[in-house]
Amino acid sequence: MRPVRFVHAADLHLGAPFQGVDASDARVRAALLASTYEALDRIVELCLTEKVDFLLIAGDVHNSRERSRPAQFRFQAAMERLAEAGIPVYVARGNHDPADGWSAGLRLPETVHYFSTAAVEAFTVERDGEPICTIYGRGYERAAEKRDFASGYRRSPDDRVAVGVLHTNVGSRSDFEDYAPASMETLRGSGMDYWALGHIHKPEVLCVAPAIVYAGSPQGLNPKEDGLHGCYLVEADASGAMPEFRVVCSVTWARRSADASSCANIDDVRDVLRRVCDEVRSDAGGRPAIARIELTGRCEAHEALVSGASMTDLLCDLRDEQLAAYPWVWIDRVTDRTAASLDIDALRVQQDFTGDLVRLVDELVADPQAVAALLAEVLEPVEGSVGVIESDLTPEELVVRARDLCLDRLEGETR
């Protein structure tokens, strides 16, 4: 008998807002706003082209909080296309689209099955009247689901192929909400041939046999979700499952660190950033990309970079240039972590003002509480106005940058 073929997707987050991105260009905004829908369309195309037996979605189809009806309209249209092709869809609700969350209440085709939120539910998929696969799944009743669902999954001896669908945080990773936590042992012990998991947005194969796979979000939703995103096309039979990753994202995110040590001026920095953009474009495989670049290294160009105006002008020019190229690359942010080409150690032993400054900062950095207090003092007025701002630099890094800025200005004039 031909192996079971299906697509495993998760975390579509249709219509979800993109977070932490500077999309001040209208073209970039339009691409981002369309991207989750385009990823869904590509998943449907993949199902139709590959003539799969079914589609699995391991949670977070929508963001209930945004109450986006277009998102649900688009999902409904996609499900109808699959229904016309006779491809059933099995959906487990996740923390972003729990059963008690908002829904437009649109009617979905009968080929779309939502797993029960009360207990693990099994659906048997048939081909030509013969059962070919059993799919087990359970959805979230509410968003903050802390219970262990995975232990409720148990393969039946009659199953030819058993697939588990779950929105979970395997291993309770600290950087993700610890919803429906599960351990690898529990998952392995359930007897499933394939675990179709959702919740973690980066695609990842946790285990090959049995296959335990996070499909990741089909479209990266913020700068941290970099790289190529998509879903898995899976072939499974009694001997096991073979997942094959397929890219469906419309826009890729990229985070790069670039060494600017050799940059003597702002034009050199421009060249370095251009090279990074070319790399990002190449890695994106023909898709538009949004790049967040961190400049590092001690360099002579540091002085120009710390001048906000130079960096703003450079970024403006580069954005225009890179948007005009094909496919475009949008530079979301350039984080300047360069340092002045100063010999800090030499300055540290100088018995003058700069030496005093370096030693003062050394003492300060050695005392985290003092740093925190200083930072609080500095930030309090502005945060009182705009709210607390997450910084990608630690307090100590901020102090050191401030020190380097002072030294730049003091030494820069001397030089």
Next chain:
Amino acid sequence: MRLVRIEAERFGRIDETTLGDLSPQLTVVLGPNEAGKSSLTALVRHVLYGFPTPASQENPYLSASGGKRQGRLVFADAAGEWVVERTEGPRGGPVTVRAMSGRPRDGLVDELTRGVSRAAYRVVFGFGLAEMQQIEQLKGKDDDLMSRLYAAGAGLTVSPIDIRAKLSERMDALWKKGGSAPSINKARAARIDVRSEIRRLEGEADTVRADAERLVEVEERLSGARAERTATQARSERLARTVAEVDRLLTESAQAASRAQAVAADAANARRAAEAAPVDEDALRAAEAVRGLSAESPSFRDRLSVLSEQQGKLAAVEQRLRAALSDAGWSEAQALAATADAGIAAEIENARAALNDLSTRAVLAVEARDRASADVAGAAAIAVAARPWSVPGLVAAGLGAAGFAAGIALGQTALAGFALVIAIAGVVLALVRVNPMGGGTDAAQARSRLAAAEAAVRAAQRALDERTVAWSERVRAWGLGDGSEEPAAVAARLQAAREVRAADDQRSAVREAIVREEQRVGSYVERVRTSVAPLLGEEPAGVTPDRCVELVGRATARVESAALADCARVDALREAERLDREAEASRAVSEKSAAAVADLLAEACVPGGGLEDVRHLEAEARLEAEDALQTFDRLTAEEATLRTRIDAEGREDRLASLRLQVETLGELIAADVREYTVLTLASQLLSRAQARYERERQPEVVKRAEAAFTRMTNGRYPHIAIPLGKEDLEVFTTSAAAAGTDKLSRGTAEQLYLALRIGLVDQLGEIGAGLPVLMDDVLVNFSPDRLQPAAEAIAGLAQTRQVVFFTCHPAMADLLCRVSPQAVRIELQGPPAHG
């Protein structure tokens, strides 16, 4: 670099005035009031930094002559001398640098003023009593000279306060409490607006809740309507197909039945016609034989012709036979009995040659004997007369040789042998005639030769006879002996025998051919008699070969006619059968269509009904389908309307876009806050470092200023403090009592300001190294006990910096020249007296 001369071309009231040459150290310029001391001080500043605009509050020093203000400064160093000239114009007026000697130095003004702002120059380098206090007034301001003083003392060329000011400037561009222009404030305001817009749109979304609920209901109903539309449409289409099919089948059935009837009638007609047609059975029975005879008729006709030819040929052969027999005189039996083998002719020719030879020999022997006899008779007489050569012998030898050659050439060995014998005989004969030439010999020899010759005659005759007898026997043995036995005659008879035999062979062959043809003809005739004669009513005996062709022709015509008629009959029967089958098939089609109609009607739930019944059903179904379609269309339209209304003008998309905009603004704010944080931290760090430096390290500038001030005050104030960032200076008395400048007397305060300038300028190093310090009567408020130390301080400063001291007090000029003997003293003329 030092200032050599100051030249006022047009400036205030000192047009066309020159001051110089100035000392590289101290120059004391003494002039009465209005002599132009302040104007000269200002001119230096304006030539270096540009003429002030009308908007500025500075004294413009407009030229008394009314032309554009213009002035020149002549600078010199070891490398040359240069004139810096500026003329009033836009942006301070254009400045030119002209080399009087040495290389061009276009950037000289920048070199001179680098690190010294216009305000700093005015307060520190070119000042009068009006500017004295500014050193304190500008403290904490943009051009805080104290910070410069501090920086210089701290080993820095840039003041931390300047840096902080720049940082603060950038910080202010980023964020300002209660501000609207800084970028963070702007982004925050924009974010508030966008959030407000989001809330408004979300509020609008709530207002369409009823529509949304209705949409869910419509979606539900639409699903049912879609199914109903599909089902009714399918039923309507199915029934329409049934109506069309039933109609078609009924028509087909009727047409098939009608066709079956017509075809059956055609079959009956065809069958009747076939059965009524006559049949020539005799002809059909004989048809095969007659057709065979007819086919052979041409060859039969040829055979009759051949037979006739053979018979003619037989007659000719027999006639030739008879003629041959007649020529040979033989009967046919005799001729046929004779041997006529091929070798006989050669044997006859050999015999003829042999007999001729023997005859010739006999004749020659006789002639020899006759000659011997004559020799005997006239031996002596003829001895002399005898010719040396026998002519006959030579002739015989010649002929024999010729015959031999001819025989060899023709391959006739018999002839060649015979000719050879003749030739030998001729030679012998000739030789025999020679011998008597010995002549005249004796008769005995002649007689002897005669006897020999006679013996030779006998022998020759005997040989001839024997040969002749043998020949006769041979001829008879051949059966060719009836008549002359001469070889020629025998040869003729042999030829006749051969001809007879050949004629006989030919006759036999012709006869066999005739017999053979006659047999064939007979056979054909017999078949005609058997097959044709009865058919034609002819008597068999009356059938002769000559009539056969005609009879067969007639019989053939009859047979073909009968066959044709029979074929037509058979075809008619076959057509009848085919029509029978066709009729049967049409009947089957008709029945099948009728059965299909019954099935369709049963399937359409009108068993036993008719076309009209199903038409009625179909009309009903069509109406139902139209109703369902209308319902579906209505719901679809309503759904579209609801969806449009719910998401009027792309509200949801706009919401999404606005949310992204909030994120974007958040990012911009975050980036700016990050920069603002670093800037603020930097400012704080500088402040802390300055505090520490101030606390732990006394700047050299302050030390020098303190020393100068202490000296000028004759030790009353041993200590000064310059709290950075504060607006006041503090001095300390010997009792360590601190006092602000507002507590000091004017003279003491001015001593403090002068001391600070001295300390500052003394520490500037390369900054403003080429700029002279111009002091405009700054000691007038000093008490006499403090003038001397002040003058000494100024003279001390002039050791390292060029100083030009203007005064209207001769005593002051004297004092300065006294404490600095190298000083250059220049006296200015006062203004012309009125009247």
